[in-house]
Amino acid sequence: MYFNDPQSHAWDALVEAAWQGWEHAHAPYSKFHVGAALLRAGGGIVAGCNVENAAYPSSLCAERTAICAAVAQGMKPGELSALVVVTEAPTLTPPCGACRQVLAEFADDLPILLVNRHHRTLHSLADLLPHAFTVRNLNG
Template identity: 50%
Template sequence: MTNFDQNALFRAACAAREHAYAPYSGFRVGAALLCADGRIFTGCNVENAAYPLCTCAERTALCAAVAQGARQFAAIAIAGGRDEDCAQPCMPCGGCRQNLAEFCGPDFPVILSDGIHTLGQLLPGVFRLRQD
């Protein structure tokens, strides 16, 4: 699947953001991961008083998709911030970039409020244990 409605995917990320649990930082993030078969999995960040135990929205969506058997992905949209709208660009953290790179190539689209970026642009030095 190469054609998709990037605005609809971004709106799904904004909607997922509403479920975020962010009582410590106030920084709520939502993600919508589009599978190659058209399914969309959403996720939100879940904070914890022990900060290393926090879970990012992108990884929540990715883990939900993988748990349902998905392994091929077409795009992800990410919306986050402290304000009420989804206008602030919210880049995925390094860990989420690496997690996405486990399943997605450098041309994988990452949709933010400021446009589309590729995973290769966001993670130029991807770590790989094996060559595909």
């Protein structure tokens, strides 16, 4: 697979799954619909969408929805291989800090592709969350 190239067809199935998640976004408060999809080691794909709440702090982002759904299906730390985030916003939408934190629980590094209707850019978790707080900090 060629996840170091944002234009690679390796991303196609993940991008499609992320748009399918996007269609299910529950975002009546922000009207900002987000979809995500992740690739598990072994090849499984899990999609997510944002799930907002009238009490805004109880909302959840698309990326975390996908990660938690994947864990419930058996994904373990070290088995998260790639992530796609899609919105229709003209500026590509990066993961929020809290989502980066949850990604870092399951991967030391990760290619992250940001996609909208016209563009895509490739980032990595290591670039988006340098000096991450992890279990290594907790254990001293």
